[in-house]
Amino acid sequence: MRGSTVRAVNRLTARWAGALPADRDTVLSASGVWPLLAFLADGAAGPARTELEDALGMPADRAAVAARELLAGLSRIPGVGSAVGLWTRPRVRPRDAWAGGLPEATLGRLGADDAESKRLLDAWAAERTGGLIPAMPVRVTEETDLVLATAQAVRTSWLRPFREGDMCPEDGPWAGRELAALHRTTGLLDRVGVAETDAGPLTVLRVLGSTGVDVHLLLGPEEAECGAVLKAGVDVLAGTFRTVPGDLLPLGEPGPGLYVRQVRSTSREPYLAVTTSPFSLTAEHDLTALHELFGLTTARDDTRGHFPGICDVPPLAVRQARQAAMARFGAKGFEAASVTAVGLPGGAAPATTYRVRRIDLDIDRPFGFLTVHRTSRLVLAAGWVAEPVPYVFEEQD
Template sequence: MRGTTVRAVNRLTARWAGALPPGGDTVLSAAGVWPLLAFLADGADGPARAELADALGLPAEDSADAGRDLLAGLGRIPRTGTAVGLWTRPTVTLRQEWAAGLPDATLGRLGADDAANQELLDAWAAERTGGLIPAMPVAVDPATELVLAAALAVRTSWLRPFREGGLFPESGPWAGRELVGLYRTTGLLDRVGVAETGAGPLTVLKVLGDTGVDVHLLLGPEETERGAVLRAGLDVLAGVHRAVPGGALPPGEPGPGVTVRTVRSTTREPYLSVTTSPFALTGDHDLTELPGVFGLSSALDATRGHFPGVADHPPLSVGQARQAAMARFGAQGFEAATVTAFGLVGAGMPMRPYLVRAVDVDFDRPFGFLAVHRTSRLVLTAGWVHEPVPYTFDEDEEE
């Protein structure tokens, strides 16, 4: 993957994270949105083309090539799968040169039965993510002329698994709760570091996977909003702030959640003891709620068409733009998936009302994470974990 593309995708991750409202748990992937914005920019004109290019961080004339480069690079990561799908009504006169630029895309038709159309798209989402995302995030209704979607699925196993056990905090927001904890001890002190950032001190713990995909756990000051913590983590990843590695941290409490002390041991080797929490998150994002972040302000204007490079007829505008996402972090490894979809509608005509699927997710666990491709430093998935997993005692333990 080109460095310019990786930096552009990570900038969009930072923009999105910075625009998140205060709240609970979420998971998102700019890497799943970026190639679709790139293909739309390639077919756009006027203000919509300029706004999409600004969101991408690249000239519109370079966007399609960069989108193909990104998807090809993602496909080379072991146990990472990508897919692109395009479905159109028979009334859409598609520009074949634009469609031919979609790499290995599924090309399909939307029929007259929208329930059957929805089943077709839902099945594609489930198949392309191995069941991790069971349904397409956009709803097909009579106004939908074209659906453009991308799927991304990532799996990795830890080089050094965690042990699972109980976690019973005595202070802080989890005090008095019986939770599931993950534990690991290593002699590699530099897996953890503390950086001074614009959001305050940030602790970064790297958990290495066997496919070249690592997860960086981020812990900031207790009252810091999730968007600020995630952006600080992205700044550390980009080298804007330098993290002091664990082996160079001073004694005491040099960072959030970090204690450095001298202890008696039977060996000469120092050690890093890690305690964290597993998580299983889902997110449902309406990208049209943040049009400035994704360059969609003009593209959402249905009074005119914005994508003459996509189709000769009818004129098209963006009617829906959504992402469904999930991530699981456990003792053995990490997996994440997203399906991002744009529903384009006929422009210059009255909009018809439609129903969209909404998922309400509310966890309560204050740390962020970035799933990072180790070589390119591309952020595949980012999220905020707000609710720990409760610990359940079985009957044998109680006896």
């Protein structure tokens, strides 16, 4: 994957995160939206093409090539799958040059029976995401002439699993609640770091996956809103802000959720003790509600066509543009998926002998996350955990 494409997709992630409502569970995938916008731009003309270029951060005549390279790159990452689908009414004949540029796309027909078309599209979404997204996010009506969709799924196992347990935060919005928790210790202090960002100090914990896909957990100041924290996380990923690793952090409380101290131990090895919250999130996004962000303002005008590069007749406009997304973070691993579519009408303490550095990280209030391909630094998914999982006490016989 080209660095310019990764930067363009990550910029869209940051801009989208900045437009999110505050303090609400959500998950999104700009890497699922970006290729779809690129293929639309390839077939667009006039103001619609210009607006899509602005959203993409790239000229339209380069975007389709970049999207194909991006999707090909995703397919080479273990545990990551991506797909493109195109469905049209019999009266719509897409241009060969445009349709031929959709990489290994599923090509299908929308029939007169809209219920059957919905079953067809839902089955494609479920199959291409391994059942993580069970339905296509757009509706098929008699006015829908064309549906273009992308699907993406990510699965990875942790290199070092967590232990399941519980926690009861003493402060913050989750205070006084018995919550499910994940615990883990490691001697690798550089897994955590603190960066000074526009949102304030940001604690970043990297949880490494076995497939080259990692999850970065982001804890900002308690007053920082989700969009600011997620944007700061993308900026840290891009190297805009320097991160101080755990082994170089000062003693005390150098970042949100962190406590660094010297303790006595029977081992020379320092350790990082992490407590965090598991999560299972789903979200649906109406991209037309943020039409300026996604370059769809003019494209929504159905009084005229905007995509002559796709087909001449009927003239096409964007009637629907939606994404369904999910993410699940547990003791053994992580999985996330998205489908994005547009519809176009027309025990006792041991003896101690060493003093070592111990870092405790408690993520016990709302936090953000980025799913990141380790090599390219492409953000595959991003989200915010506002509501924790209650701890379920097991009944004793």
